[in-house]
């Protein structure tokens with residue numbers, strides 16, 4: 001539907017189900033809920049609705065006052081998680097067209113912080129949320145639907161200075177960054193103690209640290225100067241072979257970027 005066709009759409013007053021099955025590969029169903037639905041209502045069959053649900057997408061209007069939406073978000077997530085802890089929670093901060101880039105980032109940071117704090121207050125700090133800035137006037141919604149990485153956060157570090165030269169597009173929180181910096185220190189320190197050669201960081205350097213909150217830190221050498229450090233949930237680390245294969249593709253690609261630059265410099 002083009003954006004101008006959405007101008008006069010009637011308000012959603014019941015659950016509307018849409019089949020996305022015109023592609024041979026990605027097939028799913030979208031259940032569109034009316035904004036005013038009451039999850040506490042006993043006639044709302046949450047076991048049936050959340051039981052078979054893969055992802056819950058909560059849409060917050062960025063142009064509106066979002067206090068009420070955040071309260072509703074907390075109640076919805078709490079209820080859905082109780083029924084089905086495997087649900088992935090995605091937040092679309094929607095209608096961000098016409099908002100300056102600074103305000104977009106500020107809204108995302110504020111909503112992220114408050115939504116995470118609210119859930120932590122409700123004792124649900126283990127729930128991970130993903131946030132996306134979306135608008136019907138560009139391809140951001142399709143992009144947000146496409147993102148499905150099992151890795152929460154990844155940094156490409158310059159090992160010596162601990163400056164990261166690249167990261168994924170989710171916001172950087174200071175704690176994750178510090179955690180990854182600390183991991184580099186631990187790896188280099190241990191490796192300096194035990195390595196028989198002079199180099200504490202070489203192409204065999206890798207490390208895996210399991211934290212006590214079901215989180216895994218995974219570090220791999222990319223080249224002489226760079227390391228990739230990833231944060232991921234333990235349940236997403238069940239196929240290490242696939243992750244390692246993807247890492248090797250990534251390392252090759254980075255290698256090609258630097259080769260190209262060297263050639264150009266010559």
Ligand SMILES: Nc1nc2c(ncn2[C@@H]2O[C@H](COP(=O)(O)OP(=O)(O)OP(=O)(O)O)[C@@H](O)[C@H]2O)c(=O)[nH]1
Pocket residue numbers: 003006007008010011012013033034035094095096097134135136137
């Ligand atoms: N500027 C802008 N307007 C949008 C965007 N998405 C939807 N709208 C407009 O918002 C109006 C109503 O859409 P929404 O508020 O998203 O509707 P809704 O929240 O699903 O409302 P219910 O159907 O009542 O649940 C329509 O006129 C759309 O054209 C967007 O990304 N940017």
